[in-house]
Every structure is written in C-alpha cells, then in structure tokens.
Amino acid sequence: MTKKVVQRAKAKMTKKSYKRKISDRSTSKQMRYSALEGRSDLLTTGPNEMLQILDPSGRIIGKDPEIRTEVLLGAYRNMVLTRIFDEKLISLQRQGRMGTYVSCSGQEASQIGAVLALSKDKDWIFPMYRDMGMIIQAGVSIKQLANRMIGNAEDEALGRDLPNLFAWKSKKIVSFAAPIASHLPLATGFAMAARLRKDNLVTISTFGDGATSSGEFHVAMNFAGVYKAPSIFICENNQYAISVPVRQQTASESIAVKAHAYGFDGIKVDGNDIFAVYTAVRWAAEKARTGDGPTLIECVTYRLGAHSTADDWKKYRSTDEVETWRRKDPIPRLKEYLIRNREAWSEDKDAKLRAEIEAEIGQTISSSEKIPPPDPMTMFDDVYSSRSKNLEEQSKELKSQES
Ligand SMILES: Cc1ncc(C[n+]2csc(CCOP(=O)(O)OP(=O)(O)O)c2C)c(N)n1
Ligand SMILES: [Mg+2]
16 A cells, blocks of 8 residues: 555544444454353443443342342442441541541442452452452451551551552452552553463452553553453542542543553443442453453542542532532442342341441451550561661661660
C-alpha cells in the first residue's frame, strides 16, 4: 500500500467506524467466552452502558448469580462490619487514638464482591489503601486489623506500616506502597510468573480512577496484554481523586474502554451492586485460568466520606451530590434482596447484627489499645536477610541507650 492510500484509509476511519470495529471485536469475544458462563451481555464499556443486576431498590434486573444464601449472608455481614468499623476508625482518629485513616464507606460491594468471586486458596490480592472491605472478606479478623491500625506489639507488621497499607501474606494479600499505582506492575509480574510456572492462579489488583493517569497503570496493562497474564485489574471509580473529578482525569468515554487499547476486555459494572461485581470478576477469573489473559473491570461507585481524615469533602462536592449517591448505597440494596427474594433476613435480624458488631468492635478496640507498642529494637528485624554493619551499629547504640 502506498503512503497516500494509507492516508486516505485513515481519513475514512471516522469515529463511527472505529466504534463499529470495537464492537465487532467484542462480539467475537462474546461468542468465544459465552462457553464459560453464557454471559455475552458482560462486555459493556460505553459511557451509558453498565452491567447492573441488583438495582438501587434491591430488585433483580439481570441474571442472578445464585450465590448460596449462607455465603451471601456472610458477605452481607462483612459489608455491615466494614461500614461500622470504618466509622469507628474515623472517630478514633478524630480522638487522636490512631494515625491518618482512609475511609472505604460506600465501596463495600466493589471490594467484597470481588474477593467473593476468587478462589481463596489460590488467588492473590494486590489491594489499594481504601480496601478494608477486601481485607475483611479475605479473612483478616477485626482483632488483626485493630492491632494494625493502632500499631501495637501484636500487630503482625509491628507498627511499621501506615494504618491503611494492608499486607497479610497468610491471606495472599500483597503489601501496598503509598505512590499511587506502583503496585500494578508488581501484580502483572506476579501473574506473568504464575503463567510461566503453570500455577492455576489469578491476581486481582485494585486502584482508583486517579491511578489510571499514572505511568504504572499503562505499563501494567501493556505487559499483561502482551503476555496474557492472568490478571484482573479492578478500577474502583469512586468519581474523585481527592478533589479532582473523574471528568478531569480522562477524556476517554469510560475507564473500562482503555482495555481495548491493550488488546483485552474491559467491563463496566455498577460497583454498588455486589452481584454485578461478583459476576464480572468470576467471568474474568475463569477466562484468565483458561489462559485467555487479563480483564479490566471498572466498578462505578462513590466514596461517601472524605478522601481521608486529612480532607474536607465539602470543599469540592455538594451535599446534593452525596445524597444522590447515598440512595445508591450498596448495603441497603443487598439487605432488601435478602429479605424479599431469599426470605433469609429481616429488620429485626439486621438490628441484632448491628448491635452485635458494635459490641464486638468496641471490645476489640479497647483490648487492642491495652497492648503496649512494639519494642523499638524490633525495627532492625526483617529488613534484610542478614543485618548490614550500619544496622548492627545502630541497633547496639539503641540498646545501650535503653539499658
Ligand atoms: C504517585 C502519587 N501521586 C500522588 C499521590 C497523592 N495521592 C494520594 S491518594 C491520591 C488520589 C488517588 O485517587 P484515586 O486513584 O482515584 O483513588 P481514591 O483515593 O479515590 O480511592 C493522590 C493524588 C500519591 N500518593 N502518589
Ligand atoms: Mg478515586
């Protein structure tokens, strides 16, 4: 083809025809993967398309994933526990009883629904700082979390991490570092290694809408696409990166659509609908285990509180906007479904559960606060496999000051 012909062809490729190409591509994939779960309706990425199964009033409007009632009640309990614990931790910080805290209220369905879809004994989680719901659903107890938040001697990280930098190797949760998105290439590398080793696992990594503007996001997506890594990228699009709204973050029609540029599927789901999140992650995990590579899932959600205890949301959001999102809260809609569709729940049971959780959290925090801080000498442990000369000298110096 001559240069002129190529130029003419490019000029002809209007936005409309480009869109048609994308949807043709999706259609062929839909057929390929319908064998997995028969969910050809999943591949939605446009600004007005979004997978939703449970509407804000708790009505089923899509294909019910039919999760066992007992499992669903466990997930619901974890959603309520996450919300109440989150509120309690904010108040502890306000009273000067713990350090800066990043709240997760409003994002429980995205976090708990994603972990619910994983295989606990195989899959690895690369969470972000806002993911306490994921950590709870992965099986970390509130006692372990309270010790971590306070940073006492029984904290498994011995007080060395900031409260929200979760890491629990025993639960396959990999540590997070404060520079946004720096964990994403690690998650891709981990998944690439798993593929080479033929380990039957997938990784999920979570990040915010703001993180999609970082170089690391693109590096992670590109490598995952080229090497067909069994990675699931979950963007918790909570509409803001601190005070920056998502419309100022990207000119793309959605975040999910970015996956097409890297040669894999993007799915946009209602992130306040636990069934939509669960369905998309299950689908992506089965696809990844089959060797068919990564998926980007955009969970459309909202952070109901401030960015962190160092932020004031009233400076950049209206009360009306927050109230609109409160009506889409993920917790009441699952409660309604459990009451109406499963006949497995009631207002009385709900009140009892909340009272039980409040009491459990109160007792846990007061016993964690009684535990002394870690011995300062422990700061020299676990840093290197063998201590360097400098560290040895510093530890001797500290010891001599202590005695
Ligand atoms: C590389 C880098 N730049 C800036 C920051 C400061 N920072 C911390 S959180 C945050 C907002 C991130 O927003 P988003 O990715 O949407 O996640 P969210 O907090 O909304 O869950 C920023 C800019 C940082 N930690 N790292
Ligand atoms: Mg955000």
